[in-house]
Amino acid sequence: MRHGSNIDPPNRFEKVRHEPDRGHLEWDQEHLKTLTNRKVEYIDDASRSIVSENNSPDIPFRYSINPYRGCVHSCAYCYARPGHEYLGFNAGLDFETKIVVKRDAGLFREFLARDSWKPEPITFSGVTDCYQPAEREFQLTRQCLEVALECRQPVSIITKNALVLRDLDLLQPLAADQLVQVFLSVTTLDPELARDMEPRTSIPAARLRAVRMLTDAGIPTGVMTAPIIPGLNDSEIPRILEAAKAAGAITAGYILLRLPLTVEPVFIEWLQRTQNRHAEKVLGRIRDTRAAAT
Numbered sequence: 097m098r099h100g101s102n103i104d105p106p107n108r109f110e111k112v113r114h115e116p117d118r119g120h121l122e123w124d125q126e127h128l129k130t131l132t133n134r135k136v137e138y139i140d141d142a143s144r145s146i147v148s149e150n151n152s153p154d155i156p157f158r159y160s161i162n163p164y165r166g167c168v169h170s171c172a173y174c175y176a177r178p179g180h181e182y183l184g185f186n187a188g189l190d191f192e193t194k195i196v197v198k199r200d201a202g203l204f205r206e207f208l209a210r211d212s213w214k215p216e217p218i219t220f221s222g223v224t225d226c227y228q229p230a231e232r233e234f235q236l237t238r239q240c241l242e243v244a245l246e247c248r249q250p251v252s253i254i255t256k257n258a259l260v261l262r263d264l265d266l267l268q269p270l271a272a273d274q275l276v277q278v279f280l281s282v283t284t285l286d287p288e289l290a291r292d293m294e295p296r297t298s299i300p301a302a303r304l305r306a307v308r309m310l311t312d313a314g315i316p317t318g319v320m321t322a323p324i325i326p327g328l329n330d331s332e333i334p335r336i337l338e339a340a341k342a343a344g345a346i347t348a349g350y351i352l353l354r355l356p357l358t359v360e361p362v363f364i365e366w367l368q369r370t371q372n373r374h375a376e377k378v379l380g381r382i383r384d385t386r387a388a389a390t
Contacts, residue, residue, distance in 0.1 A: 097134055098295040099134070100170035101188035101362045102369060107181045108358065134193045136168055138230065141196045146203040146240070148222060155345075157252070160222035161204065163236035165196035168229045169256060171294045172366035176223035177356040187358035194229050201239035208247050217250040227257035229296060241266045246276070254279040254320060256297040258306040263314050271315040280307050281320045282336050284329045292370050304343045311344030322351035328374060 148160050166180055170192040177187035185194050207213065220226040226237040244251050245266055253260065253276070260267075260278060270276035275325040280303045284290050287299045298306070319340035324330050337348055355363055 099189060099192055100172035100295055100366060103188045103365050104186050105188045105358045105361045107183055107186050134189055136193050139194060139196045141198045143198055146198050147207045157219040160219040161220045161240055162223045162224045163198050163226055166191050166194055167224045169225050169294055169297045173353055173363050175354045175356060175359055177359050177362060179223050192320050197234055197360045201236050204240045204243045207289050208249055217252055217272055220251060220253045225255050227255040227259040231259060238263050245270055250275045252277045253283060256281045258298040258302040261309055267315050268313055277316040278310055278322050279318045281322055284332055285335055285339060302338055306345040307345050318347035320349050323353040324350055325353045337373055
């Protein structure tokens with residue numbers, strides 16, 4: 097199984113840390129095999145709320161639903177990784193393989209039924225991908241969308257997974273009442289780069305196909321070019337936007353790469369592990385750009 101992280105960075109809240117013996121690790125093939133082939137574990141979450149509220153000025157939404165914590169998509173750059181440390185896990189391989197599941201979608205109905213709730217849009221999802229592979233089994237996002245449709249609650253969705261198309265039967269009536277918008281995150285058009293950087297997301301072509309199918313179904317759909325990583329995918333922005341427009345996207349946005357706290361060591365390890373492969377791609381793009389200009 098391919099991972100975005102190949103390390104277990106120490107949890108900043110834990111007093112006890114386990115450090116590998118670098119003098120023996122390179123010879124310990126059994127340890128390396130265990131490290132890079134860690135199985136996904138699903139862990140029940142006993143939280144009594146499924147809706148989170150934030151007041152951060154750099155996040156464009158106030159309320160979000162995170163049916164899961166952690167994400168099997170394993171994106172090396174994911175800004176949400178440090179949140180796993182609050183659960184006693186680490187931001188590296190634990191974030192990708194220890195997925196906490198909020199099994200009770202009825203919590204969403206309880207939230208909307210509160211007397212104090214004044215309806216405003218709720219985003220799926222702030223610190224996870226609501227259509228990651230776990231959704232195929234647990235269908236919590238779908239159950240929450242059923243509640244949103246019943247209660248006429250406006251929602252927005254952002255995902256890297258074409259699994260969103262499974263829920264067209266719910267998204268269409270929501271869209272008919274102007275209660276939903278969907279964003280597909282497209283970081284690159286290069287499937288090899290995507291597979292390295294975002295190991296278990298849908299390939300870029302599948303995401304663009306999802307944009308087309310959502311748009312054809314009458315659902316307002318946009319694209320996020322996020323994150324923009326200087327020297328790696330920034331040169332692709334014009335082509336990504338052209339492809340998104342051709343697929344029917346009606347809006348686009350971007351977010352620059354952020355490396356807060358324990359995201360940095362995970363991303364740096366990934367970059368060092370893959371740099372030879374992707375450095376040549378970056379140089380190739382530079383050569384192509386120069387050739388086109390002459």
